[in-house]
Amino acid sequence: MRLIPQSLFARLTLILIGGLLLAQLISFALIHRERGESQRHAHLQQRLARVVAVAEHLDRQRPADRTHSLALLAAAGIPVTLQPMHSANQALLPEFIADELRASLGASRQWWLAPADRPERGPPGPPVAIEAQLRDGQWARFTPPPMHSPGDWPERLRIHLFTTVLAVLLVSLLAVRWTTRPLKQLAEAAASLPQDLNRAPLPEDGPREARQAAQAFNQMQQALARLINERTKALSAMSHDLRTPLTRLRLRVELLDDDTLRQKMTADLQEMQQLTETTLDYLRGLSNNEALRPVDIDSLVDSILADVQDSHGVTVGRQGHATAPLPARPQALRRALMNLIDNAVKYGTQVQVQLDDSPTALRLHVLDRGTGIPEADLERMLEPFQRLEGSRNRDSGGVGLGLTIVRDIAALQGGRLLLVNRPEGGLQATLELPRTTTTTLT
Amino acid sequence: MSTTDHILIVDDDREIRSLLVDYLTRNGFQADAVPDGRAMWQWLERQTPQLIVLDLMLPGTDGLTLCRDLRAQSELPVLMLTALGEEADRIVGLEMGADDYLVKPFSPRELLARIKSILRRSRSLPRNLRPEPARYLHFAEIWVLDTATRELSKRDGVVTPLSGGEYRLLRVFLDHPNRVLNRDQIMDFLYGREADPFDRAIDVQVSRLRQRLKDDGRDPQLLKTVRGEGYVLATTVETRDRCD
Numbered sequence: 001m002r003l004i005p006q007s008l009f010a011r012l013t014l015i016l017i018g019g020l021l022l023a024q025l026i027s028f029a030l031i032h033r034e035r036g037e038s039q040r041h042a043h044l045q046q047r048l049a050r051v052v053a054v055a056e057h058l059d060r061q062r063p064a065d066r067t068h069s070l071a072l073l074a075a076a077g078i079p080v081t082l083q084p085m086h087s088a089n090q091a092l093l094p095e096f097i098a099d100e101l102r103a104s105l106g107a108s109r110q111w112w113l114a115p116a117d118r119p120e121r122g123p124p125g126p127p128v129a130i131e132a133q134l135r136d137g138q139w140a141r142f143t144p145p146p147m148h149s150p151g152d153w154p155e156r157l158r159i160h161l162f163t164t165v166l167a168v169l170l171v172s173l174l175a176v177r178w179t180t181r182p183l184k185q186l187a188e189a190a191a192s193l194p195q196d197l198n199r200a201p202l203p204e205d206g207p208r209e210a211r212q213a214a215q216a217f218n219q220m221q222q223a224l225a226r227l228i229n230e231r232t233k234a235l236s237a238m239s240h241d242l243r244t245p246l247t248r249l250r251l252r253v254e255l256l257d258d259d260t261l262r263q264k265m266t267a268d269l270q271e272m273q274q275l276t277e278t279t280l281d282y283l284r285g286l287s288n289n290e291a292l293r294p295v296d297i298d299s300l301v302d303s304i305l306a307d308v309q310d311s312h313g314v315t316v317g318r319q320g321h322a323t324a325p326l327p328a329r330p331q332a333l334r335r336a337l338m339n340l341i342d343n344a345v346k347y348g349t350q351v352q353v354q355l356d357d358s359p360t361a362l363r364l365h366v367l368d369r370g371t372g373i374p375e376a377d378l379e380r381m382l383e384p385f386q387r388l389e390g391s392r393n394r395d396s397g398g399v400g401l402g403l404t405i406v407r408d409i410a411a412l413q414g415g416r417l418l419l420v421n422r423p424e425g426g427l428q429a430t431l432e433l434p435r436t437t438t439t440t441l442t
Numbered sequence: 443m444s445t446t447d448h449i450l451i452v453d454d455d456r457e458i459r460s461l462l463v464d465y466l467t468r469n470g471f472q473a474d475a476v477p478d479g480r481a482m483w484q485w486l487e488r489q490t491p492q493l494i495v496l497d498l499m500l501p502g503t504d505g506l507t508l509c510r511d512l513r514a515q516s517e518l519p520v521l522m523l524t525a526l527g528e529e530a531d532r533i534v535g536l537e538m539g540a541d542d543y544l545v546k547p548f549s550p551r552e553l554l555a556r557i558k559s560i561l562r563r564s565r566s567l568p569r570n571l572r573p574e575p576a577r578y579l580h581f582a583e584i585w586v587l588d589t590a591t592r593e594l595s596k597r598d599g600v601v602t603p604l605s606g607g608e609y610r611l612l613r614v615f616l617d618h619p620n621r622v623l624n625r626d627q628i629m630d631f632l633y634g635r636e637a638d639p640f641d642r643a644i645d646v647q648v649s650r651l652r653q654r655l656k657d658d659g660r661d662p663q664l665l666k667t668v669r670g671e672g673y674v675l676a677t678t679v680e681t682r683d684r685c686d
Contacts, residue, residue: 244455246547251461254550255468273547294600299654306605306650325600330593334603 086112182210297322513539624672
């Protein structure tokens, strides 16, 4: 099976070249035969005229001078021999050809068509020696001359085939480009769909089959976008509507005189608010429309660490640095990194951020020395609304969307989130973002 | 802080109106509340507040339009309240001329701090010298601060993210370019309180901000130390409505 090429271009080229070569060979053979035929005819006419002319010339000469003439003729490649009688045998020729030959030679003298040894590279057909009776009764025998080849045909064929193959390659390259463009567009559109559900619809043009495929794809995209849109709207409407009662409650709480009660209720309210914001963040991530811009990654990490220090009083160190700005969605990337660092600070100690930059990918490692996550739960933690029972539990707040948001933001950028338990204890969360991203700056 | 500062609240939720009036009154303001734009204009015919707290979503004329109309005819500071919190709304809000905005549900203490900060700003500069609120602040040749998205970027487009503290500090300096500010003044602009004499937080924030601005801490050219006095942002600031 490996002999069959994979790409459509190669397959189509193979088919085209195979077919064309066959057609070429056949037509070449036909042309070659046709050409040989007419060449042979011209050749024969020439020979007959020469035979007549030589016979007349010999007639006018004395027998003593003829030896000299025959030597000259032999040197010129026209072997003529003199003999007292015509040959005993007659050439095996169809009667009508023999008649035609005699007619061409003329009736001025006696002709005898005798069998001859085939000369090297002679014309096809039975070899015929023409014998003419001279005036003095002697016979001159003209053996058939070697025939010139119509051309070195393997050489010509090579040139011919080479140009044909070249032309076919060029034509099939263009043809394949032209016919497979819709296919390629479709593949690209399908590949980029998860990143952008609201991408511009495919152009519905080209051949009918391509048009139908593009139409079907566009309809599917619309249906998907509508479905997700409705779900998103329902969830976000709920989160929005909670905001007015939450605003009222926060104001009411401020009017309480009991300090302890007020502080506890404020904390509760903040947690409720955080849940709605996280949900909205998550939903917003699904319909992210922030533009890609080059971001100074060192400053991003440092500014987040500054925020962490200002709000939690925890100092987190950064090791390593980015070698160049990375095209990213600044707010989204900030949220992703913030979530990872918040988690590490919440559930672990000795939190560290490590930057590891290479020409192919930028890796942001967030390390802690906590209890980590049981191996069996590592995968599950990236799914929405998943929380760990036990160590990383509900008491610390959160709806179980933090890591999902990070995962989605990474995916949007063509990257991924990796969670690994460290051998020395604790969790290593790695945000890996490709540097050779297919997404372009907008 | 003057105790007679008068705040007008425009919000369509009756409960929130009365709660806000209560809360602001308790904190030493005189406060009134109206439910919509029409009532606001009627109220403004009779009295002049020091500041208007304006909800974005209002029945009839919406908050953004009201804000633009207010801007067209007065210098009254406006604090926008929005329940949406989407970036687009923040941007539009600021472009319509609001001095600041808060996203619902907000912390009442945060509201109080913002109100005080706006009032202080409007008092600290003579009316005709006060910079027009504009979205983009250009400074030091290469930097642009987008006050709507709170993003600092370079002319070449590279975004330099800032922490909350760094952003607020940069705003203070950009509001007072080429002016030496001592720690007390900076603390006052930032938090509205007297600086704790042992509080070195300002120095930490300044050194972080220098890092963001790629200003060499040992020999700063942009955010300079004035020995014994404080800090100065040595550049002129241009306000523009476009980022280029």
